[in-house]
Amino acid sequence: MDKAGFIAAADLQCQQQGVKLTALRRQVLELVLAHEGVVKAYQVLADLQRERGIAAPPTVYRALDFLVEAGLLHKVDALNGYIVCRHVGCCHEGLILVCSACGDVSEVDASPALDVLREQALLQGFAIRQQNLLLTGLCQACRV
Amino acid sequence: MDKAGFIAAADLQCQQQGVKLTALRRQVLELVLAHEGVVKAYQVLADLQRERGIAAPPTVYRALDFLVEAGLLHKVDALNGYIVCRHVGCCHEGLILVCSACGDVSEVDASPALDVLREQALLQGFAIRQQNLLLTGLCQACRV
DNA sequence: TCTTAAATGTTACTATATAACAACACCGTT
DNA sequence: AACGGTGTTGTTATATAGTAACATTTAAGA
Incomplete structure (x- = not known):
C-alpha cells in the first residue's frame, strides 16, 4: 500500500x-x-x-x-x-520478525500461533490479551 | 527451588x-x-x-x-x-506470562510453541534464534 | 615471576520516557 | 453568542534506562 x-x-x-x-x-x-x-x-x-x-x-x-x-x-x-502495522483493517495480532544483522523488520499474521499460545497460557490460569509477538533471527538476505 | x-x-x-x-x-x-x-x-x-x-x-x-x-x-x-529463569538446566526458551494487573510473572516452556513459530517464520525466509516469548494478560487471581 | 586476558571500577554521557500543569480547540447546550 | 465540559496540545522539568571509553585490578597460565 x-x-x-x-x-x-x-x-x-x-x-x-x-x-x-x-x-x-x-x-x-x-x-x-x-x-x-x-x-x-x-x-x-x-x-x-x-x-x-x-x-x-x-x-x-x-x-x-x-x-x-x-x-x-x-x-x-x-x-x-x-x-x-502492515495489516491495517485486518488482523491485529502480528508476528514481528526482526533481523538481528540488518535490522530489517517484517510482519505476518500471528493469530494462529497466538491461538496455540493462548491455550497453553490458560493452563497456567493466564488469559492473555490481544498482542503482537516479536521474534529475532536472521532474514533471508543475511543468512547466506 | x-x-x-x-x-x-x-x-x-x-x-x-x-x-x-x-x-x-x-x-x-x-x-x-x-x-x-x-x-x-x-x-x-x-x-x-x-x-x-x-x-x-x-x-x-x-x-x-x-x-x-x-x-x-x-x-x-x-x-x-x-x-x-525458573527452568535452569532444562529448557532455555521460556513463555513468560505477565499479568498486566498485578505484575505477577510466571514462566513455562515455550519450545513447542516456538517450533511452530519457527516454521511460520521460515516461510518468510527468517531463521529465528533461540529466545523467549513474552505475553501479557490477566492471571488467575486478577481475572475474577 | 611475568604476562595476558578477563573482570571490575570510574567518569561522563547519551537515550528513553513520564509527571504535572497550562493553554487551547472543539462540540453540544442554553 | 456565551457557557461549560472534554479532549488535545504545549511547556517545563525531571525521572528512568543504558552505554562509551578508559583505568585498574584480579586470575590463570607460560
Missing part, C-alpha cells in the same frame, strides 16, 4: 473506532511512514522539530501511543521503537 | 558452560532472587549500593548481561526488567 493509501485507510479506521486522527497525529504517522522499518520516538521528534520548529517529547509520545492504540503502529519493545 | 539451591544450580551451570560465576555476579543474582517477579536494573543497583557502599550502572548491567547470557535470568524487554 502506498503512503497516501495508508493514510486514507488510517483515517477510515479511526473514524470507525470513533477516535480522531488529528493533524498532529497524522503528521507523526507520516513521519513514521517515511522511514523503512523501525523508527524511534526521538527520531520522530527530531523530524517533527524540523517540520514545525519546536516540539517536546510528550507531543511525540502521545501521538505514538495514540497510533499504537488505534492499531496503526506496533510498538517494538525490544528495540524501543515503532513500526507501521 | 529455594534460593540456596538455585545458587548451587547456577554455579553448576556456569561451570558446565566454562564461565565464571564470580562473587559480584553471584551477589547480583542473589539480589534479583530476593525479589518477586520482575526486577529493574536500577533497583538492583540501589540494592548493590546498600550492600557495598558504591556501585555504578555498568557494574550492574555487566552482571545482568552475564546472567542472561548464562541462561540464569531472562530479560523482559517490555518491562525494562529481568526475571529469574
Whole structure:
C-alpha cells in the first residue's frame, strides 16, 4: 500500500473506532511512514522539530501511543521503537520478525500461533490479551 | 527451588558452560532472587549500593548481561526488567506470562510453541534464534 | 615471576520516557 | 453568542534506562 493509501485507510479506521486522527497525529504517522522499518520516538521528534520548529517529547509520545492504540503502529519493545502495522483493517495480532544483522523488520499474521499460545497460557490460569509477538533471527538476505 | 539451591544450580551451570560465576555476579543474582517477579536494573543497583557502599550502572548491567547470557535470568524487554529463569538446566526458551494487573510473572516452556513459530517464520525466509516469548494478560487471581 | 586476558571500577554521557500543569480547540447546550 | 465540559496540545522539568571509553585490578597460565 502506498503512503497516501495508508493514510486514507488510517483515517477510515479511526473514524470507525470513533477516535480522531488529528493533524498532529497524522503528521507523526507520516513521519513514521517515511522511514523503512523501525523508527524511534526521538527520531520522530527530531523530524517533527524540523517540520514545525519546536516540539517536546510528550507531543511525540502521545501521538505514538495514540497510533499504537488505534492499531496503526506496533510498538517494538525490544528495540524501543515503532513500526507501521502492515495489516491495517485486518488482523491485529502480528508476528514481528526482526533481523538481528540488518535490522530489517517484517510482519505476518500471528493469530494462529497466538491461538496455540493462548491455550497453553490458560493452563497456567493466564488469559492473555490481544498482542503482537516479536521474534529475532536472521532474514533471508543475511543468512547466506 | 529455594534460593540456596538455585545458587548451587547456577554455579553448576556456569561451570558446565566454562564461565565464571564470580562473587559480584553471584551477589547480583542473589539480589534479583530476593525479589518477586520482575526486577529493574536500577533497583538492583540501589540494592548493590546498600550492600557495598558504591556501585555504578555498568557494574550492574555487566552482571545482568552475564546472567542472561548464562541462561540464569531472562530479560523482559517490555518491562525494562529481568526475571529469574525458573527452568535452569532444562529448557532455555521460556513463555513468560505477565499479568498486566498485578505484575505477577510466571514462566513455562515455550519450545513447542516456538517450533511452530519457527516454521511460520521460515516461510518468510527468517531463521529465528533461540529466545523467549513474552505475553501479557490477566492471571488467575486478577481475572475474577 | 611475568604476562595476558578477563573482570571490575570510574567518569561522563547519551537515550528513553513520564509527571504535572497550562493553554487551547472543539462540540453540544442554553 | 456565551457557557461549560472534554479532549488535545504545549511547556517545563525531571525521572528512568543504558552505554562509551578508559583505568585498574584480579586470575590463570607460560
